[in-house]
């Protein structure tokens with residue numbers, strides 16, 4: 001699914017990640033690592049949101065291709081959106097860009113229960129309300145890989161259960177997941193295919 005070769009990512013002169021050769025087959029994977037180890041940097045690079053050196057291919061498609069960006073969704077750990085936009089405006093835009101099928105956004109809005117506030121400006125949201133908007137954005141369209149960065153933080157118990165259910169449901173449709181979490185995942189809710197550790201400036205399969 002994902003092929004990484006001679007990958008390197010630095011912020012100015014600080015090298016954060018170096019991966020010489022890594023292949024990740026389709027599946028559900030948990031990424032662990034200490035604060036600042038580089039999980040979000042890895043995710044953003046894989047999602048095509050950060051410049052890097054080296055080669056990334058997803059299902060044989062090079063990361064420089066526009067098609068690549070359609071195949072991978074990324075939901076931020078701590079989302080930041082312009083305060084003056086509403087959740088509805090942001091999600092409608094992402095749904096359009098990601099070519100989401102008619103009805104998908106409304107279904108997710110109903111499932112996450114954001115319909116009561118999503119027309120308000122982002123500036124009025126609690127951290128959990130904002131996180132729900134970011135989580136919905138991760139599922140929009142028809143990506144092959146959904147990357148959810150710290151998906152279980154900030155949300156209430158019912159939303160945690162919903163999220164596990166959605167991951168299982170979307171995985172059954174053939175979608176892969178990269179999940180990061182400092183807390184253990186619930187094995188009774190989700191069967192994962194492997195764990196990767198981000199440590200010593202690289203990504204290693206455990």
Ligand SMILES: Nc1ncnc2c1ncn2[C@@H]1O[C@H](COP(=O)(O)OP(=O)(O)OP(=O)(O)O)[C@@H](O)[C@H]1O
Pocket residue numbers: 011016033034035036037038039040041042077198
């Ligand atoms: N925009 C940036 N500019 C400069 N340095 C950055 C930037 N973003 C991240 N870093 C640095 O890169 C390193 C990895 O950060 P990253 O956010 O990827 O870690 P993380 O594993 O996701 O951490 P956490 O578990 O705390 O979320 C850290 O040393 C951080 O200071």
